[in-house]
Amino acid sequence: MIDDLELLLRRSVEEVFGTMLKKVARPVAVPSSFVNHSLDVASSVGFIGELTGVIYVFSTSGFAHRLTHQILDLPEGEEVSPEMVNDAMGEVANMIVGNLKASLSDRGISCVLTIPSIVRGSHFAIETVSSATRRVVCFRCGDQDTLVTEIMIKPIEGND
Amino acid sequence: MGLKILTIDDSRTIRLIVGKAFKPFDCEVLEAQNGVEGLAVAAKEKPDIIILDITMPIMDGYETLTKLKSDPELKSIPVIMLTAEAGRENVMRIAKLGVRDYLIKPFKEELVVERVSRIIDLKPKGQVQTKAKRFDDPLSILVVDDKPAIAEQIRSGLRESAWTVVGRAQSGEAIDYCNNNPTVPDVILVSLSLPDNAGFTLFQMLRANAKTKSVPVFGMCVKTAAEEQTRAQQIGFAGIVTKPIDMEDVKAKISRALNLDTSYKYFQQTNGVLRVNLPAGFSPTVANEISVHLRPQFSEAVDAGLGKVVLDMSQVRTADISLVKLGLEVLGLCAELSLKNRIIGSEIVSQECKNYEETKDWRFVSSFEEAVATLSN
Numbered sequence: 001m002i003d004d005l006e007l008l009l010r011r012s013v014e015e016v017f018g019t020m021l022k023k024v025a026r027p028v029a030v031p032s033s034f035v036n037h038s039l040d041v042a043s044s045v046g047f048i049g050e051l052t053g054v055i056y057v058f059s060t061s062g063f064a065h066r067l068t069h070q071i072l073d074l075p076e077g078e079e080v081s082p083e084m085v086n087d088a089m090g091e092v093a094n095m096i097v098g099n100l101k102a103s104l105s106d107r108g109i110s111c112v113l114t115i116p117s118i119v120r121g122s123h124f125a126i127e128t129v130s131s132a133t134r135r136v137v138c139f140r141c142g143d144q145d146t147l148v149t150e151i152m153i154k155p156i157e158g159n160d
Numbered sequence: 161m162g163l164k165i166l167t168i169d170d171s172r173t174i175r176l177i178v179g180k181a182f183k184p185f186d187c188e189v190l191e192a193q194n195g196v197e198g199l200a201v202a203a204k205e206k207p208d209i210i211i212l213d214i215t216m217p218i219m220d221g222y223e224t225l226t227k228l229k230s231d232p233e234l235k236s237i238p239v240i241m242l243t244a245e246a247g248r249e250n251v252m253r254i255a256k257l258g259v260r261d262y263l264i265k266p267f268k269e270e271l272v273v274e275r276v277s278r279i280i281d282l283k284p285k286g287q288v289q290t291k292a293k294r295f296d297d298p299l300s301i302l303v304v305d306d307k308p309a310i311a312e313q314i315r316s317g318l319r320e321s322a323w324t325v326v327g328r329a330q331s332g333e334a335i336d337y338c339n340n341n342p343t344v345p346d347v348i349l350v351s352l353s354l355p356d357n358a359g360f361t362l363f364q365m366l367r368a369n370a371k372t373k374s375v376p377v378f379g380m381c382v383k384t385a386a387e388e389q390t391r392a393q394q395i396g397f398a399g400i401v402t403k404p405i406d407m408e409d410v411k412a413k414i415s416r417a418l419n420l421d422t423s424y425k426y427f428q429q430t431n432g433v434l435r436v437n438l439p440a441g442f443s444p445t446v447a448n449e450i451s452v453h454l455r456p457q458f459s460e461a462v463d464a465g466l467g468k469v470v471l472d473m474s475q476v477r478t479a480d481i482s483l484v485k486l487g488l489e490v491l492g493l494c495a496e497l498s499l500k501n502r503i504i505g506s507e508i509v510s511q512e513c514k515n516y517e518e519t520k521d522w523r524f525v526s527s528f529e530e531a532v533a534t535l536s537n
Binding site for chain 2: 015016019020068071072073083084087088090091094095097098099101102105110112113114115116
């Protein structure tokens with residue numbers, strides 16, 4: 001199994017934020033229960049192949065809105081539709097997973113990505129089968145905004 | 161609108177970012193959200209380049225690319241892949257399908273512009289002119305020289321004109337100036353004696369930048385710096401301005417490089433007459449400049465219903481061979497187009513013309529009013 005998943009995930013998020021948003025995403029300790037009810041936008045992209053799994057990117061709708069504004073470099077005050085926010089957050093997740101996939105590919109592990117999807121809501125929980133590997137990395141952007149990323153990987157066949 | 165760029169991506173965010181990246185350029189960005197739509201737009205619009213994503217619903221980038229390359233009408237359109245799917249095996253697969261380049265998300269807008277401009281000739285908006293600029297139109301000139309006196313000398317030499325001069329001492333400052341201003345300079349003059357070959361490095365950076373790659377760049381050096389002059393001409397500088405700087409030479413070189421319209425300085429349509437004015441500083445260079453405009457100006461005058469021409473040599477001090485040749489050309493055109501004509505000239509020029517076989521029969525009048533009066537008889 002990959003023993004530095006958290007590091008790969010952290011680097012992917014840092015690169016996407018640095019390049020597309022010109023923002024620093026600073027890793028912080030994961031809260032004991034990160035899925036508090038304010039993180040109500042979850043974008044996800046899966047990967048299938050020699051390694052199979054999914055990455056979720058959680059944020060508040062306010063932060064997702066601000067990120068969309070920033071990624072599109074829109075003038076202050078310009079309205080952003082919920083569809084636009086969904087699209088932008090899906091693309092952020094896509095780039096994070098794409099970046100992680102490149103690192104895996106360089107280690108000889110190939111996989112393909114799924115198209116992004118978005119879940120909005122405040123009272124849902126994502127659970128995995130007990131054998132899946134699950135890692136959570138939390139980031140602070142600026143003083144107040146929090147982004148939580150979660151990776152879940154299906155065990156590679158033949159491994160315990 | 162010149163060039164067409166087609167972005168095929170299921171993410172509207174990416175399509176918007178690509179559209180924004182090319183906003184400063186004279187091109188149209190077309191959009192499609194999957195391969196099927198992309199192929200239809202490509203067939204209809206025949207874009208100059210396609211920026212293609214890989215992971216898309218309905219038809220992915222690989223299938224789209226395969227279909228593009230198997231269509232005789234579309235296969236020559238260059239394709240750049242813009243994908244989040246990096247990694248060795250992807251790069252190999254993409255390369256086999258015949259793409260011109262690929263970019264990995266996340267990406268900087270400038271990088272997309274740079275890669276596209278390596279393949280198609282992007283021009284900043286405003287640089288593609290519908291009408292030629294005139295010599296007396298405003299122009300901006302960037303002078304890059306570590307000696308501020310040079311920029312000052314050029315500024316002072318152009319103070320009578322509508323041209324503005326901005327001076328920068330270092331190549332980095334010049335690049336920042338070009339990148340941070342919405343409009344690029346019309347002309348750039350670069351010292352070839354900047355330390356560490358910086359003048360040549362700057363030239364290459366300007367050529368690699370989509371915003372400045374078609375701006376004429378002149379090298380500046382002393383007359384004796386033959387090696388620098390040869391090197392500059394070999395790598396594509398528009399010309400050399402030698403120090404000490406002759407401002408008339410600078411103006412003439414800039415005018416030629418930008419193909420500025422100077423005809424208004426020499427031709428006037430007045431009182432039903434086309435007046436051709438030869439200036440006090442008449443020289444072989446000026447004669448050539450006037451000669452270039454002669455036929456179009458005469459055609460325009462005839463189209464406007466004018467039937468008379470006055471060649472005004474009154475400010476010219478001496479009749480040299482360039483004056484004689486130009487006069488013969490004017491009179492030849494008048495004969496060809498059946499235009500009545502008169503020549504205004506000083507007593508000295510009139511006498512000198514009697515010494516040439518070709519001009520000994522020229523008859524001069526002393527003023528424009530006299531010319532017009534005799535043409536009306």
